[in-house]
Amino acid sequence: MATALCVSCSSKPSTVTDKDFLPGRRKAGKIIENLDVGINVRSPISTGDSPNMTRGMKSSLEQRRRLLSFVDSGCFENALHVFEEITRPSTFIWNVLIRGLTDNGFYQEAIDLYYRMEWEGVGSDKYTFPFVIKACVGLFSLVDGQRIHSRVIKMGFDKDLYVCNSLVIMYSKLGCIEQSEKIFADMLVKDAVSWNSMISGYVASGDCLSSLTCFRDMQAARISCDRFSVISILGACSLYGCLLKGKEVHCQVIRRQLDSDPMIETSLIDMYGKCGLVEYSDRLFNRVSQRSVAVWNAIIGAYGLNDEPVRSFSCFERMLESDNLDPNAVTLINLLPSCARMRALVQGKSMHGFAIRKGMFPHVVLETALLDMYGKCGCLNLADSMFVQMKETNLISWNARIAAYVQSGNEKGALHVFQDMCSEHLHPDEITFVNILPAYAETALPKEGQQIHANIIKLGFGSSIFICNALIYMYAKCGDIQAAQLVFNCIVYKDVISWNTIILAYGIHGFGEISVRLFSDMMAEGIKPNGSTFVSLLASCSICGMVDEGQNYFSSMKTEYNIDPGIEHYGCMVDLLGRSGNIDLAKHFIDEMPLVPTARIWGSLLSASRYHRNIELAELVADRILSLEHDNTGCYVLLSNMYAELRRWADVESIRCSMQSQGLRRTTACSLIEYNGKALQITNNDCSHAEASMIYDALDIISRKIGDDLHVCGVLKFKPPDLIRRRAHSAMYHSARLAICAGLLSTPVGTPVLVRKNVRICEDCHNAAKIISEMTDREIVVGDPKFYHRFSNGKCTCKDYW
DNA sequence: ATAGGGTTAG
Incomplete structure (x- = not known):
């Protein structure tokens, strides 16, 4: 400067x-x-020389x-x-x-x-x-x-x-x-410049409608539009994908013989790309005689926007081959989303290196695009170090950083970043909340959910459909299905995502019949289901044990709705068949499916073999999983638990060693409970809280009433020599029980007790919860990553399958 | 001598 x-x-x-x-x-x-x-x-x-x-x-x-x-x-x-x-x-x-x-x-x-x-x-x-x-x-x-x-x-x-x-x-x-x-x-x-300035001003402020109106008024005022007006108005069309208007302007361009103007060509390529007609962009691009960097950038961006990362890249390569053209920051910015889409981390890193060599930094847009790419490629550390070294940051880069944390499954980190952002006096916008709500969904209790919801309303984003959809999911995952339903009810124009989300919401709370009813409501409203609709629907059927319904929906996908089942749908079906009891059928289903089974697919079968206590199949399946994902902690833990149930302690030990040698650690089980208005996090055998002694006293009273843990929960399958080992595996002071007691202590009689867990509830605690619900005459709700168990009168809504 | 334009991150 x-x-x-x-x-x-x-x-x-x-x-x-x-x-x-x-x-x-x-x-x-x-x-x-x-x-x-x-x-x-x-x-x-x-003004001029004169002789005198x-x-x-x-x-x-x-x-x-x-x-x-x-x-x-x-x-x-x-x-x-x-x-x-x-x-x-x-x-x-x-x-x-x-x-x-x-x-x-x-x-x-x-x-x-x-x-x-x-x-x-x-x-x-x-x-x-x-x-x-x-x-x-x-x-x-x-x-x-x-x-x-x-x-x-x-x-x-x-x-x-x-x-x-x-x-x-x-x-x-x-x-x-x-x-x-x-x-x-x-x-x-007013002249053309006046009108054009207003038009481009509206575009810059994101007001597509006013800019189009202004363009119309300009013509009504008989001021003929020129190349400046055309370029601005094409920008307006791009803004909200007004394809028809864009085509109309294109016609005017041809009539006025402006169609070989290089900047107009660029704008047209961009407009068609942003309106989803990338073939038009391509056709125009091929006719451009003098290809500037901006034209290349536009076509690279157009392919990127239209889910064609490979073609976007091949354009970039062709650009490099042509003479005297140097990619600039915009080139990289347009190309990086394609890297992310293909998970092409190597290419993404080489873009980064190229930018460094070309001296493009600092550049807040480019840096944010890199951050986003790293986040989407699953490299949270690279994304974060990008952010840390940025000289200038803004709301967009903060939002991208939050998204990177959430995408990597680091929800706690995302919440910290969100707090940091707010303490920097940046005001969160709609996208901030859309990004942060999934972090709440994974970690929060209903009360914290209500607080963020209140903030959203206060800041005026309460009626955004994107936010409402995220809120439905958040409330459902936090355990408050009523609040999820309320948010759903308040959406005036429910979109397919709203429906998909509420269908799944009822599924994870065990109300599969409601999910199914909502699906028919959705049809009645004329909302066309998409692939995700069937993920929600099939997941609900599988969680709630509605085997026949699930199979019917699965077969109707292709025949009635012309939707090809994807890998997630097959995953739901394996879950569904797994719980039907016919585990061979589930295995056969995997062998016959037209897609390559992923670790997750095998994981479903592993869960099923655990439920049916089929250790041979479990071992076989675990082998498959570990050949695909050697660090799949969940697989090790599940297998180890199965060995423990069979008292095969040597195998338990060998898994422990294997995990240790790879530096893998079991997820520390913990439970969350609202205790006197605050979220309390409890781990197994946790004595760290001020409230611990009271909670343990309560648990002891309950344990005595329901009998010693080994009698109640050990189901007599352990003989004396196993007792010592068994004690080490005792579920007596598992976090779930401690949390349930804390909940019983801190809530009024008659109200449900709600606990969130980060791992599935163990069989012993599940049994205990059933008995406690009967004994205390309280409804106990325990949510794990997949399902909300609802215990009352000694029964659970999962019907003992989870 | 004066004013306006293309490709740019969540």
């Missing part, structure tokens, strides 16, 4: 700001005194020529030096210098010079203001802009077309589109 230049005096480099306006005045005063002493008589400046010029005239003309040439060549030190030598420079001279400074990025200096001009009593003219107003835009200074605007009014230049156009542009670029509107409305004469 511009280095500091001194415009308030020629001796010392400094700039005059509002704060030190007084010293500036003094300096300026001195200069005037000096100049006044030096030359007594000043001649009026003439005086010496003074000649030298002043010479100075003016030198000044102009210095300004033209960007030598401002010299230009300013000459300027200081001129006695009483004319308004024209001042204007030339202000223009030169503005055009070369010396915005502050241009503004300072204008203030000095004003102070020295040199009258500004209609030319002065467009230059200095442009400097305000460059400096992003609304304060200066408003001050200069008031000078415009006082001096009566607010009727000048050029000055008004400059003001319209200034206010729209400084984010005050209403001010632009006001000035525009008061203009008696």
